[in-house]
Amino acid sequence: MDLNGAAAIISGGASGLGEATARELAAAGATVVVADLNAERGKAVADELGGVFVQTDVSDEASVQAAVDAAVATGRPLRAVINSAGIGWAARTVGRDGSPHDLASYRKVIDINLIGTFNLMRIGAAAMAKTEPADADNARGVVINTASVAGIEGQTGQVAYSASKGGIIGMTLPAARDLAAIGVRVLTICPGIIDTPIYGSGAESEAFKAKLAAPVPFPKRMGRAGEFGHLVRALIENDYMNGEVIRFDGGIRFQPK
Numbered sequence: 707m708d709l710n711g712a713a714a715i716i717s718g719g720a721s722g723l724g725e726a727t728a729r730e731l732a733a734a735g736a737t738v739v740v741a742d743l744n745a746e747r748g749k750a751v752a753d754e755l756g757g758v759f760v761q762t763d764v765s766d767e768a769s770v771q772a773a774v775d776a777a778v779a780t781g782r783p784l785r786a787v788i789n790s791a792g793i794g795w796a797a798r799t800v801g802r803d804g805s806p807h808d809l810a811s812y813r814k815v816i817d818i819n820l821i822g823t824f825n826l827m828r829i830g831a832a833a834m835a836k837t838e839p840a841d842a843d844n845a846r847g848v849v850i851n852t853a854s855v856a857g858i859e860g861q862t863g864q865v866a867y868s869a870s871k872g873g874i875i876g877m878t879l880p881a882a883r884d885l886a887a888i889g890v891r892v893l894t895i896c897p898g899i900i901d902t903p904i905y906g907s908g909a910e911s912e913a914f915k916a917k918l919a920a921p922v923p924f925p926k927r928m929g930r931a932g933e934f935g936h937l938v939r940a941l942i943e944n945d946y947m948n949g950e951v952i953r954f955d956g957g958i959r960f961q962p963k
């Protein structure tokens with residue numbers, strides 16, 4: 707799929723992996739719609755890239771519909787939907803103090819990470835269905851979701867987060883099968899440990915990040931957000947990639963803790 711002259715919507719585009727993706731897709735000639743809760747940062751990124759910012763809560767139907775409407779209103783065909791909004795969470799199924807995992811926080815993580823991803827995928831793909839095919843394959847667009855290797859080998863204390871990411875992995879193939887009828891491909895990336903603001907800043911978080919990255923076989927460092935953006939672009943541009951879950955992790959396999 708050629709990104710030049712197309713519209714692309716990126717949830718979580720105000721920070722980290724989403725921001726890097728917005729930069730990469732804009733460099734490829736796409737008009738980017740940054741859909742994020744964070745208005746200050748999201749607007750700054752969109753303005754810098756000549757794109758559009760729409761304050762969006764991915765878990766809310768009307769909010770996502772408004773973001774997709776804004777992508778359609780750019781006048782460019784919507785060809786790429788990137789789901790990168792997400793939140794982390796750490797709590798055990800039964801805590802050290804014996805109390806069960808709080809149900810409201812479990813629901814919140816599922817609501818934002820899993821249902822939010824499905825919400826943008828379904829509304830974005832419905833808009834793609836209304837575009838003219840881009841090529842002789844009748845291709846109309848690509849959806850790229852962001853899960854996590856924690857959705858495959860979740861660690862202690864990641865039960866809510868891993869369930870949300872495992873759900874994204876699980877819906878990749880059926881969604882690709884559903885959307886084949888309208889010429890839309892679906893792919894999911896599982897990042898390992900990538901250096902983004904999700905880990906915070908300052909000396910303490912630098913020490914934490916160094917500890918996380920220590921077991922990465924090669925390259926012996928955290929991944930870079932720009933490397934993620936590059937992968938997203940490669941997957942969009944390679945028309946034969948579909949229905950697949952791709953690890954992006956330097957070869958790391960998470961241990962129980």
Ligand SMILES: NC(=O)c1ccc[n+]([C@@H]2O[C@H](COP(=O)([O-])OP(=O)(O)OC[C@H]3O[C@@H](n4cnc5c(N)ncnc54)[C@H](O)[C@@H]3O)[C@@H](O)[C@H]2O)c1
Pocket residue numbers: 717718719720721722723724741742743744762763764765790791792793794818822852853854855896897898899900901902903904
């Ligand atoms: N950084 C990593 O190591 C890593 C590893 C695996 C998976 N991931 C996943 O990658 C995605 C991006 O993470 P990141 O590291 O760039 O984090 P980040 O915190 O830098 O960016 C996440 C963005 O999502 C936005 N967001 C949060 N809730 C939202 C909502 N309800 N609606 C719209 N926007 C919302 C935030 O405002 C923020 O701009 C997340 O889904 C995360 O779980 C990250």
